[in-house]
Amino acid sequence: MSTDVSTPSSAPTPEPAEPSATKVARRILPSPVTGQEWVLVAIVVALWIVLSIATPAFGSASSWQPLLSSVAPIALMGVGMTMIIITGGIDVSVGGALMVAGVTTAKLLVDQGVSLPVAVVAAAVLGLVLGLVNGFLIAYGRVHAIIITFGTANLFQFVGRQIFASQTVNGIPGTLDFFGRGEAGRTLGLPHSFVLTLLVAVGAWIWLRHNRSGRHLYAIGGDPTAARLAGIQVQRLTLMTYAATGLLVGIAAVFTVASGTSTLDQTIGSGRELAVIAAVVIGGTSITGGRGSVLGTVLGALLVQIVASGVTQLGWPSQLSDFFVGVAIAIAVGADLIRQRARQQR
Amino acid sequence: MVEARLELHDISKRYGGVRAIRHADLTVEPGTVHAIVGENGAGKSTLIKIIAGAESADTGTMAFEGAPMHLTSTQDALGYGIQTVYQEPQLFAELTVSENIFVGREMVKGGRVDWPAQHVRVLELLDLLGLPARYATRAVGDLSIAEQQQVSIAKALAGNAKVLILDEPSAILTDSEIEVLFGVVRRLTDSGVSVIYISHRLDELFRICHEVTVMRDGETIGTWLIDDLTVRKVVELMVGGAIEDHPETRTTSDAEPRLVLEQLAAAGHFSDVSVSVRPGEIVGLYGLIGSGVAEIAEVVYGMRHATGGRILLEGKPINPRHPRDAQKLGIALLPANRKAQGMFAFQPIAFNISVSHLPLLSKAKIWMDRRRETAVARDMIQRLSIKTPSEQQPISAMSGGNAQKVVLARQLVERPQVLVLAEPTQGVDVGAKEEIHRIIRALAAEGTAVLVATSDLSEALRISDRLHIVRSGTTTREFAPGASQADVLAAAAGADEEVPA
């Protein structure tokens, strides 16, 4: 470890004369893409190339378009989950919330015949409300997030199943095709759901990097007590983080319903919370809080879906993809731990 | 006359039954460096916590620039421009230096953090502290502890401090870093900032401070201009005239040393430490915080690994790699940080005592022998006069002194050959301190070789048969019993040498 032990006296600090704002901004911020993210980019590209060679079908548009469609809901929820985990929290109720928002949307479409914007707004608002429930209990109840969200996960599933009323929702119209897998759901070959997810992710990335409150999330995750002493409104920001995640889960529910068949069954959302957490963790966000990036989460979600898609296209049993997800989590976190340890030894 | 920047009058504070400070007075003038000195436990840290708004006084009044001041939170204090740099930097490891300096009060432009504006200020501050400009974008977690502390100072300065409290800033700094710090402090006072300076290194006071307030046993003894003082005078004020007592001059055997440290070294912490302890002897290692005393104890106990030199036990070299190894060799250690390293907080006393002796207090090393566990715990409660209704009390419900006795009891169950005590009476009240010292003497009388590593001078003098001074990570001088407090403190504070340039 060659640490920097330059004595202060030997450090000439040539003061740049009135540097341009953008130049300063570039130098004052840490590198926008972390090591873990470069590694993920490399792995995603490498997998893409290998799979394209191994199974020519993989490279075709009919293969990667659905792939991007299925990345969208996980990555979108992952954006919210990343913020939550950065603050040192966790939300295992997103699967349940997805179910509530999804089945409500489907029912609205079938029974009320609502339009696309109404469906999106309704799902988002519903998700927001569920997120507020979580956020309120966690921020003001002073109970560990994992316990509260285990509890609300059960509550949300109850609500979801009550709305299902022990049946499937049938005959969902094509109102949501704009976010679906069909031709109507794409522009220039890109699924709208994925594009919207990317836009949200970029927005969140900028917010986390440049907004005051965004930076405060990292401080809260690093040391909540010190954050409070520094005048950061820990409780309000915590509440907001869970609420925002709820809202994103609502939109993810629209994507999920849109990309499904005309029938929605009660398995919607099942196990999604773990898939989302997996994407976040593979993306390099530290589960202990204080560190992480939305960009990594999108890459993590992409990696998981490429693996799943690759496994099927190679003719392997589809269930094997989860095995690779597990291995990917272990490797991603292991690599991160090694980096952290190397850093501490300096 | 100019209005005093900060005035405290008749401040008292209790923690439970312990009086941390009583009737403390302090007046800090604008543009001066005001030192507060006193031994560990004299009440310095409580006093600065009250000024910083982290604690509220039970009685007394405070005034800021002549107007009454009431603090209920650290935010209030910050509002007055009272900034505190604690020993433990309160920084966010994952955020950059620049972000840490501005966290909670970022400059904002158009809804976004105004990085360029902050950067300009950060560069000024880094320049002021002599840190390279590129540090602005480094994550704080990547910096050394000393550098992190300088970031803490920068953070305090960014808030336009009117009163800057520096709590032992020099304990972890190198000489050249201290030079830089003093430069900063002088520039600040020139611009009218008042600095409250806490330090154990008394030689420093004469290079930087204008006034000195001495605390002893929770009281402020008085305030003097630095020109009216000498190191020796300060020391005498700190320790008071009264207690130059050495209750009993114990006679120790001339037996072969049981524990010998030969030119022991641990890279980055201490080097060339040579100490020997005979059976029945109490050897003190006295050094200020950061001098390396704590680390020496850790090496003997196998918590830290030596990088040079030897440890001999009964003449044979040993190399404990883990506390278990040390325990098997008959070495026990009372850790310095009771809460973090010693206590199993919500577990009962019996649990806390038996936890290091599970093989001994069990049948076939598997089943807990609860009867013997209880018997041992009760025996210890009685022998060490631990005040508790039952050995099933959780240790977290006990006072500092009693909890410390429980942790000490854990070290005594198997009658160690060598007992190492790190800060044995930190944070305990006077009565318990007395009792713990009595216990230590009784142990030595039974033939245990005792090594006491402490930063408490009166303790070092009272308990030791021989006393080594540790300074800058090495044993410098040895004192016989009966050495004067002033001599020892002066040696440890570095006043017997020339002031480094």
Next chain:
Amino acid sequence: MTPEADITRTATPAAGAPTPEPAPDRTPSVVQRALRALLTQRIVLLAALLVIVVVWMSVLGAGGYLTGAYDADYLSGALVDAVPLCLLALGELIVIVSGRGGIDLSIGSIVSLTGMIFGFAYGRWGWSLFLSIVLAVVVGGLLGAVNGLMVAYLRFPALIATLASYYAYKSLALVVTNASPISDQRVGDLYSITRSVEIPVVGSQLPNVPLGIFTFLIPTVVVVWLLAARTTFGRRLFAIGTNDVAAEWSGLDVRRTRFLAYVLAGVIAGLVAVYISGQFASARPDAGTSGNGLALPAITVAVLGGVAITGGIGRVAGVVLATLLITWLNAGILLAFTGNDGTQFQLLALGVVLIFAALLNGLTTRRFGGSR
């Protein structure tokens, strides 16, 4: 300074625990003390809730508001479902108590995977039942050891390590038979282990009890209780969970103890795999992972039973009571609602009880300055 302040360690103080002194005579009224115990001690709270639930449901049943009889026979029969839940919750107790964010999300996947291996050994390879169970337990222990290795030695956060193994094991369980269950005759016959039996001697007055209570539940509860409350391992476990730095300074082998906690959880999951194979009369590759899986309910019950997510606190009796509470509450709900509504209201009940208990805990520890 009351003896009941000791809420942390021994499971049943009655069992020969020396409670040396009676409470000092400061005479707060009986009501005050009862209320305080109710609010600060999870065991008391759970016992009270259990009584309330059973009495209330029985009253409802007697009044004809339920679709069936909520009587002793029914309650006894309902215990069939309590066995896997309680066992896995005990597994979670061990890992959560071990501290440093201890948790095991993979416990349900271990059930699935060891269940398949058990199915192969017993159903297809013709191993004896005993050897097959031993194999299931050993495999469960090995799978748990992988978790333990990651958490204790490589210092992975437990949540992540077990999330990774959750996916890996779940996938392997499905892949080994291409997602089809093993329902061979021998496995099918195992259904008999979940039948109800009459208790000897006094049984004629009492309802029949599911056999699994005697073959799986009680032995495991006793062993885990002995382990936690009576062995040196238990001491080390609670020590590292309470303060693993102090445990290191006390000379304990922190890493090995934590490693063993995960191994034990795996062993218990192996037992559950055998039980569930019997219950379903087949080894199903998604036995522990279908729907919500078995891990999340197990963690929920452990937390409800008073296991502190921060480690070092947890009692076997609390977990057992929490299991009974949930099981009998669920059984009542099933009778109170028709069709699928029952299973849905069970989710509601579980969620509400968990959040209520957690909030209450947070509140009372602040109000009464409880154990933390």
